[in-house]
Amino acid sequence: MSARRFLAVAGALLAPAPAAAHAIGERYDLPLPMHLYILGGALTVALSFAVVALVVRTHGAAPKFRRTASGAASPLLAGVADVLQVLGLAAFVLVIAAGLVGEQHPARNIAATLVWIVWWIGLAFTAAFVADIWPWLNPWRTIAIIAGRILPPRAARDYPRRWAEWPAVCGLFLFVWFELVYPAPSHPRTIALVALAYSVVTLSGMAVFGRESWVRRGEAFTLFFALLGRFAPISVGRGGVRFRPWAGGLARHTPLSGAMVAFILLSLAAVLFDGFLGTGVWRAFDRLVRDLLPLGADRDSLIAATLALLGLWLAFLGAYHLAARAMAWMAKTDRSGREIARRFALTLVPIGVGYNLAHNLSYLLVQGQAIAALLSDPFGFGWNLFGTASWQPEIGVIDAGAVWTVALLAIVGGHLIAVYLAHVVALRLFATRGQALRALVPMTVLMVVYTGISLTVIAEPLVRFRKPDPDYTRLDWPALHARAAARDDPAS
Amino acid sequence: MKAGAFIAAATAWGALAAVTAVASASSGRAEEPAFALTVRSQPPAQPVVFRVRKDDAVMVALSSEIAAEIHLHGYNLEARLAAGGTATWRFAARATGRYPINVHRPGETAGHRHAPPLAYLEVRPR
Numbered sequence: 001m002s003a004r005r006f007l008a009v010a011g012a013l014l015a016p017a018p019a020a021a022h023a024i025g026e027r028y029d030l031p032l033p034m035h036l037y038i039l040g041g042a043l044t045v046a047l048s049f050a051v052v053a054l055v056v057r058t059h060g061a062a063p064k065f066r067r068t069a070s071g072a073a074s075p076l077l078a079g080v081a082d083v084l085q086v087l088g089l090a091a092f093v094l095v096i097a098a099g100l101v102g103e104q105h106p107a108r109n110i111a112a113t114l115v116w117i118v119w120w121i122g123l124a125f126t127a128a129f130v131a132d133i134w135p136w137l138n139p140w141r142t143i144a145i146i147a148g149r150i151l152p153p154r155a156a157r158d159y160p161r162r163w164a165e166w167p168a169v170c171g172l173f174l175f176v177w178f179e180l181v182y183p184a185p186s187h188p189r190t191i192a193l194v195a196l197a198y199s200v201v202t203l204s205g206m207a208v209f210g211r212e213s214w215v216r217r218g219e220a221f222t223l224f225f226a227l228l229g230r231f232a233p234i235s236v237g238r239g240g241v242r243f244r245p246w247a248g249g250l251a252r253h254t255p256l257s258g259a260m261v262a263f264i265l266l267s268l269a270a271v272l273f274d275g276f277l278g279t280g281v282w283r284a285f286d287r288l289v290r291d292l293l294p295l296g297a298d299r300d301s302l303i304a305a306t307l308a309l310l311g312l313w314l315a316f317l318g319a320y321h322l323a324a325r326a327m328a329w330m331a332k333t334d335r336s337g338r339e340i341a342r343r344f345a346l347t348l349v350p351i352g353v354g355y356n357l358a359h360n361l362s363y364l365l366v367q368g369q370a371i372a373a374l375l376s377d378p379f380g381f382g383w384n385l386f387g388t389a390s391w392q393p394e395i396g397v398i399d400a401g402a403v404w405t406v407a408l409l410a411i412v413g414g415h416l417i418a419v420y421l422a423h424v425v426a427l428r429l430f431a432t433r434g435q436a437l438r439a440l441v442p443m444t445v446l447m448v449v450y451t452g453i454s455l456t457v458i459a460e461p462l463v464r465f466r467k468p469d470p471d472y473t474r475l476d477w478p479a480l481h482a483r484a485a486a487r488d489d490p491a492s
Numbered sequence: 493m494k495a496g497a498f499i500a501a502a503t504a505w506g507a508l509a510a511v512t513a514v515a516s517a518s519s520g521r522a523e524e525p526a527f528a529l530t531v532r533s534q535p536p537a538q539p540v541v542f543r544v545r546k547d548d549a550v551m552v553a554l555s556s557e558i559a560a561e562i563h564l565h566g567y568n569l570e571a572r573l574a575a576g577g578t579a580t581w582r583f584a585a586r587a588t589g590r591y592p593i594n595v596h597r598p599g600e601t602a603g604h605r606h607a608p609p610l611a612y613l614e615v616r617p618r
Contacts, residue, residue, distance in 0.1 A: 028589035396587035
C-alpha cells in the first residue's frame with residue numbers, strides 16, 4: 001500500500017460518516033459520545049463477571065423460568081386474531097396498489113414508509129417487547145387460509161428434511177440485501193414488485209408443502225419475528241396468551257438445526273449492517289474495492305456492500321462456531337462443538353434485540369410519524385382522507401441525551417441477558433458446575449466481542465471533529481452585511 | 493474474588509457514569525453561531541460539519557457557484573440558488589441530532605440514496 005493510499009484510508013476512518021439511509025426518512029442520530037462509549041465497554045466487561053459471580057455461585061442448579069397461562073377468553077383472542085388478519089391483508093394490498101399506481105416519489109407514497117419503518121422496524125419492536133403478532137398479520141398466511149377454504153383440498157408433499165430452514169435463510173439474506181445494499185430500496189414500484197415476487201415464492205411453497213410447514217421453515221419473516229418474539233414477555237399461540245419472564249423463550253437448550261444457527265447469526269449481522277454502513281471501516285473497505293476494480297465498475301457500491309454483508313455474516317457465524325468448539329474443548333465434554341453451537345444459539349438473540357432498540361429508537365419515533373400524513377394520502381394523489389396530509393414529523397420528540405441513555409442501557413442490558421441465558425443453558429447442559437463455568441469462558445468472550453462491535457458501530461469512536469474545509473465555508477461578512485442592509489432597506 | 497466486590501465495582505462504574513453525565517450536561521447560554529457554506533462544482537473531500545448546541549440561534553449564509561437546490565433535512569429548510577446566487581437560513585436549533593445538508597441537482601432520480609451530503613449540522617444536547 002502506498003503512503004498516499006494509506007493516508008487516504010486513514011483519512012476515511014477519521015471522517016464523519018455519510019449515513020447510508022433509505023431515501024425516505026433519514027437518520028438524525030448523534031453518535032454515542034466518547035465517555036458513554038467507554039463506560040458502556042467497561043460495564044459490559046465488568047457486569048459479565050458479575051453475572052458469573054452472582055448467578056453461578058449462588059444458584060446451585062439452573063434457575064427455572066415459570067410460565068403462566070392467562071386463561072384469556074378465547075373468543076376475545078379469536079376476535080383480535082381476525083382484526084389483525086384483516087389489517088395485515090389490507091396493508092399488503094395497500095403497499096402493492098400504492099407501489100404500482102401511486103406517485104413514485106418515495107416520501108409521497110405510503111409503500112416505503114409502511115414497509116421499512118412501520119413494518120420492518122415497528123413490528124420488530126412489537127415482537128421483541130410485546131408479543132409476536134406476525135403469524136396473524138402475515139398476509140400470505142391469511143391468503144392461504146382463505147384459499148384453503150375456497151379451493152378443494154389437496155395433498156401436500158412432505159417438506160424435504162434436508163432443506164431445514166435454508167429457504168428462510170436465503171429469503172432473509174435477499175431481503176436484507178434489498179434493504180441495505182440495493183441502491184433504491186424505497187422506490188415504490190420496486191417495493192411492490194419485490195413484494196409480488198416474494199408472494200409467488202411463498203404462496204407456491206405453501207401450496208406444495210402445506211401452509212404451516214412452509215411458514216415454519218421457509219418463510220423468512222415468520223422465523224425472524226418469532227426469534228424476536230422469544231424475547232417478549234407475552235407469547236400467543238394455540239394455548240391462548242401466556243406470560244413469562246423477559247427472554248424466557250430463549251432459555252432453551254434443545255438443539256436447533258444448523259440452518260437455524262445460520263439464520264440467527266444472519267439476523268445479528270443484519271441488524272448491525274445498517275449501522276456498519278455508517279462507519280469508517282465500511283468506507284475504507286468500499287474505497288479499497290473501488291480501487292481494485294476497473295474504474296466505474298462499482299459505482300453504487302453494489303459489489304463492495306454485497307461482499308461486506310456476506311463477509312460480516314460469515315465472520316459472525318465462523319466466530320460463533322469457533323467459540324462453540326472452544327467451549328467443547330474447555331469443558332472436556334464428549335459433546336461436539338457443532339452440537340454446542342446448536343444448543344447455545346438462542347442465547348445470542350438479546351444482543352441483537354438490544355442493538356436494534358439502540359439503533360432504531362429515535363428513527364422510529366421521528367420518521368414513524370410520517371405515516372400519519374401518508375395515511376391521508378397513500379398514493380400521493382393530493383388526497384386528504386383524515387385531514388392529516390400536511391403533518392410534518394416533529395424532530396424534537398426525543399432528545400439525543402435520552403436516546404444515548406436508552407442506547408447504552410439497551411446494549412449493555414441485552415448483553416447481560418445474553419450472558420445470563422448462556423449460564424442457564426450451560427448449567428442445564430453440563431454435568432458439573434465446573435464444566436459449565438469453563439465452557440462459558442469462550443462464550444462470554446464472544447458475547448463481549450459482539451457487544452463491543454455494537455457499541456463501536458453506534459458510537460463511531462474513530463470519528464473526530466474536523467475543522468470545516470475553508471474552501472467551502474469562508475464567511476464573507478461585508479457581503480452579508482450589504483445583503484442584510486439591502487433587504488432591510490424598504491427602497492430596494 | 494467475591495460477588496460483593498463485583499457489585500461494588502459495578503456501582504462504582506454507575507456512579508462514575510452519573511458524574512460524567514452531569515459534567516457533560518453543563519448548561520450554557522444560547523449562542524448565535526454563524527456559518528457559511530458554498531456549493532462548488534466539486535463537492536468537498538469530506539462533508540463539512542457544523543456543530544451547535546440545542547436552542548442556539550443559528551445562521552447559515554449560503555452561496556453557490558452552480559444552479560442548485562440546498563436542503564437541510566429534518567429542519568426542512570430549502571434554498572434554490574442560481575449560479576452565483578446567495579441565501580441565508582436563520583433558525584433556532586430546537587431539536588438535537590445530526591442533520592444532513594444535501595445538494596440536489598436537477599435530474600436526480602428519486603428513490604436513490606443521496607450522494608454523500610455536502611455538510612452536516614450537528615445539534616448537541618446542552
